[in-house]
Amino acid sequence: MKLAADHSNADTPEFSDYPLLTASASEDTVNTDPAWYTPARLLIAFCVVSFLVFLDRGIIASNGVNGDKESNTGIQGEFQLSKFQDGVLPAAFMIGLLIASLVFSELCKYYNAFRLIGWGMAIFMVSSVGCGFANSFWTLLVCRIIMGAGEASIINLTGPFIDDVAPPSQKTLWFGILYLFPTVGIAVGYIFGGVIGASMGWRMPFLIQAAVCVPVVLWLFLVHPISLRTMHDDEEEAHTDLSAPLLGSEAAPAAAVVNSLWGDICILCRHPVFLYSSLGYCPVQGAFGVYSYFGPQVMLLWSQGDPALVPR
Numbered sequence: 001m002k003l004a005a006d007h008s009n010a011d012t013p014e015f016s017d018y019p020l021l022t023a024s025a026s027e028d029t030v031n032t033d034p035a036w037y038t039p040a041r042l043l044i045a046f047c048v049v050s051f052l053v054f055l056d057r058g059i060i061a062s063n064g065v066n067g068d069k070e071s072n073t074g075i076q077g078e079f080q081l082s083k084f085q086d087g088v089l090p091a092a093f094m095i096g097l098l099i100a101s102l103v104f105s106e107l108c109k110y111y112n113a114f115r116l117i118g119w120g121m122a123i124f125m126v127s128s129v130g131c132g133f134a135n136s137f138w139t140l141l142v143c144r145i146i147m148g149a150g151e152a153s154i155i156n157l158t159g160p161f162i163d164d165v166a167p168p169s170q171k172t173l174w175f176g177i178l179y180l181f182p183t184v185g186i187a188v189g190y191i192f193g194g195v196i197g198a199s200m201g202w203r204m205p206f207l208i209q210a211a212v213c214v215p216v217v218l219w220l221f222l223v224h225p226i227s228l229r230t231m232h233d234d235e236e237e238a239h240t241d242l243s244a245p246l247l248g249s250e251a252a253p254a255a256a257v258v259n260s261l262w263g264d265i266c267i268l269c270r271h272p273v274f275l276y277s278s279l280g281y282c283p284v285q286g287a288f289g290v291y292s293y294f295g296p297q298v299m300l301l302w303s304q305g306d307p308a309l310v311p312r
Contacts, residue, residue: 066297090293130143
């Protein structure tokens with residue numbers, strides 16, 4: 001106590017002699033957030049990102065892009081797909097999404113989560129170009145799998161960021177705004193794919209979508225990143241440095257990542273709330289996927305007076 005009171009004493013230790021005190025004082029007085037960042041701006045940015053990735057789901061399901069085998073239009077017409085093959089395309093997308101969700105969730109322990117969203121968006125953009133230039137069903141299938149993998153980072157990591165930064169009294173509202181844009185994206189994708197696909201060919205919507213993603217990807221890579229605080233509240237992470245590279249820290253050992261991922265999966269498999277929630281959520285999402293993908297085709301046939309859909 002005497003040392004703290006006598007500031008004129010030359011032997012008095014500085015705050016720098018006490019790392020814990022220094023860290024606490026700096027957190028209270030120094031703002032380490034980048035200049036571009038405010039919570040509202042982050043919410044807007046993630047709403048745009050969510051809109052773009054879910055726009056794709058509406059595009060590929062639209063009648064202008066998906067087309068019809070009988071009329072020789074769209075993807076079905078060009079590659080002469082059966083209904084089973086057509087249904088495999090969204091299923092393959094989900095396979096990439098599910099596998100990559102585990103990977104991105106684990107990688108955010110080692111790398112900057114904001115940069116991982118950028119990498120996911122870049123994968124999504126390149127895969128969209130691949131879909132636009134696909135010359136066979138199998139090429140398109142591979143691109144859809146990779147595209148789903150890219151979307152995984154956006155779905156997994158945007159929510160935790162909003163949970164970090166949203167005002168406690170408005171957190172529910174902020175989540176409602178964020179998760180409104182996937183539905184809007186799908187709905188706009190139906191219209192966008194139907195109009196552009198019918199007038200300019202089914203490949204063009206994918207290429208336009210990729211072009212729109214370019215400035216978003218550049219922004220995610222070039223701005224100073226922020227950190228996902230809920231992942232590292234009690235750790236000093238390299239990726240909190242604003243000069244961090246594209247991943248945000250040095251490469252983590254692959255064996256460590258795999259072991260950590262396996263340990264987390266084992267924990268989840270023993271968690272009853274997670275298991276029951278997943279079992280209940282899967283059929284809901286399955287039904288939604290079927291309706292959202294095949295719904296436009298059914299409505300087109302109904303509007304054309306298809307005998308199989310006309311009430312008797």
